[in-house]
Amino acid sequence: MNAPRHRVVVVGGGNAGISLAAKLLRGGCPDVALVEPNHVHHYRPLLSYVAGGAATLDDLRRPQIEVVPRGVHWYPDRVTSVDPVASVVHLAGGEQVGYGDLVLCPGSQVDWDAVPGLRDAVATPHASTSYLPEHAPQTWQMLAGLTSGRAVFAIADRHVPCSPVGLKPLFLAADHWRATGVLDAITIDLVVEGSRLAGMARADQQLREAAAGYGVHVRTRVALERVDAAGRSVQLRTPDGAEHLPYDALYVAPPHRAPEWVAGSGLASDGSDGFVDVDPRTLRHRTHRHVWALGDVATVDTSPSGGALRKQVPVVAHNIPAARVGAPLRHYDGYTIAPVTTSRRELLLAEHDRDGHEEPTVPFPDLGRPRRSLYLFDRYLEPQVYWHRLLRGKVS
Template sequence: MSQPTSHQVVIIGGGAAGIATAASMLKRQPTLDIAIVEPADAHYYQPGWTMVGGGVFQPEVTRRTMASVMPRGVTWLKTAAKSFQPDSNEVTLEDGSTVRYDVLIVAPGIRLAWEKIDGLEATLGSNGVTSNYRYDLAPYTWELVQQLKSGRAIFTQPPMPIKCAGAPQKSMYLSCDHWLHAGVLGDIEVEFRNAGGVLFGVADYVPALMDYVGKYHIALKLGSNLVAVDGPAQTATFKTEEGEVTQQFDMLHVVPPQVAPQFLADSPLSNEAGWTDVDQHTLQHVRYPNVFGLGDAGSMPNAKTAAAARKQAPVVTVNALRQLAGKGPTAGYDGYGSCPLTVERGKIVLAEFGYGGKLAPSFPSWLIDGTKAQRLPWLLKADFLPWLYWNGMLKGREWLAGPGNMIAQ
């Protein structure tokens, strides 16, 4: 067996959280020895897939090569993590090698568990079954929306946690807006079947969303969880409090159940639910001080969004560098997450909130009132935020996202 390699910092995951953290660390300490463990060839701007499914973006603008977003000076270990040995500061990789670290940063993202819905994988991308949660399927969503002139369209949302809790609704509202302007909405039955008990988890934003539920005549079915799909028959089966319900559809937009990656869930680093077990403010592991976690795989009770990772990366950066220097954490994360809810083409309800559903607006209310559907947030999502992602967040530029002060425990 080959000798383990060593790096000062090892980052698991080359997604938004991992790349942003590496870039932020190198901005502060350019000589730092960082390795990123990431098997994928491509990096995606996933918040853009809603816009692809709504006919606003072309899919190609959401994809770049992984090599092009790797920060200069980082060692790219092009394989996946297999297991963690935090007591010896080692990670075993899928290729059989071992890498040692002084500080480990865990950001592998969340796993889309398509297989948990019977029959789904066999019919995805055909028979009217689609999902904006996959790069290759978002264009099919737009194809279906354009083709549908009558019938039933069902949009689903699984139990929490999922990444971007507003995305299941976003696809529905943009689809309805298209049907409204095409003059066919009156001939389409639209259902939103949400496994949860509320339309959106932060109550302040619900009235504006309910206005659009009413405008589009959407049948809201809460406590309704998709468990099976028969593609050829175009039927979907849902588990409800009253028992199982099978419904015919012409278009079915599915959001899959989501779980922690198995290698993390099986490791000493996870909590009982499988997520990286970190302090929700410092993002430092509760048992291993030289381990930090952020992004969708973290145990923090925040909304799992790219905007959350953008705020978390500087906090992890500051605290991890202090750990390398033998000092304690000083930066704190307040649970910030953002969900730009695309309620129609050209208008967005900009939900921004922290822990406990506390509103956390980035702009004064005279400019943007997040509890109302407005045009300016649409311009942010369509034009500014993708640019900020590629040119700011992934480059270690912490515009609108500096590390917070230490939060009282």
């Protein structure tokens, strides 16, 4: 059978895949194909605002056809495996597509099995997540409807995309509860699996202060281990052992995992948890030299985020043609970002490299402190930058 073949095949038309395909075309690559099964594209960062009652799903959805760059060959299908030796991808519909270079960006998926009982819990009105479009509106219904009792917010640190933004629904809800006069009647527990609320020490401190202002009980190194949906209680794993907490509302930023076909295709390694085993600096696969990965599926040794892609996309777009002619490759320094609301008016940015060192986009003003202007930027301006610049490959 004669499989179609393309110079570059991009798997996944989310933030990473569309931005990269557009950037490759801008750089003169004549033949780029994209495999993406969904006909609707989501701007995921606004899901946190949907979950906090400050946006709707209509604000973050666009038909995929509108964001696929003109000139890209779109396969509206799903990759089921890759044969990196034959340089071919297999699609769910049975088709095979050959490549010169392959770029993997299918993102990551919620790992429901990591927390027994969680899937059952989010099927009830008392537990929810902002991490999936079908649950984000329900999160706000749950939080806005709470007028007394206990709200538990649990943030995992296992491959959660931009995990500090899991705090956005908490702060948006706490501010709402204060404005409606019920804050004192609600006990708020925040349990964070990692050691910090954000990857940058100063942002961690600011967020702890903001949480204290709402009377939130903050604990780090505490993981959600199990949920009893019928009994409305959670089992936590703390440094001192297991602990149980009842809840009236449970919000989760759940653990994520890589798509299974990545490891099934031999593209993960023992140490990569099933994620694509690339060199975190060049984003090139360590074994298969014509395979690349970026975005949430790649092992980049830093917190995955959309903001990180502003740095990753130009690196991969440069490195693919450079590697073909043996030219030096560019390096990604692990820059990442987390914009976190501290109220319904203010937001701070945690921008840092893979070692947690601050890496602000601008030196002044201090973006690591909550600001009104940053809230307006993140909620209203950044989505426009996404649709009109990032997805069009206008990043350098």
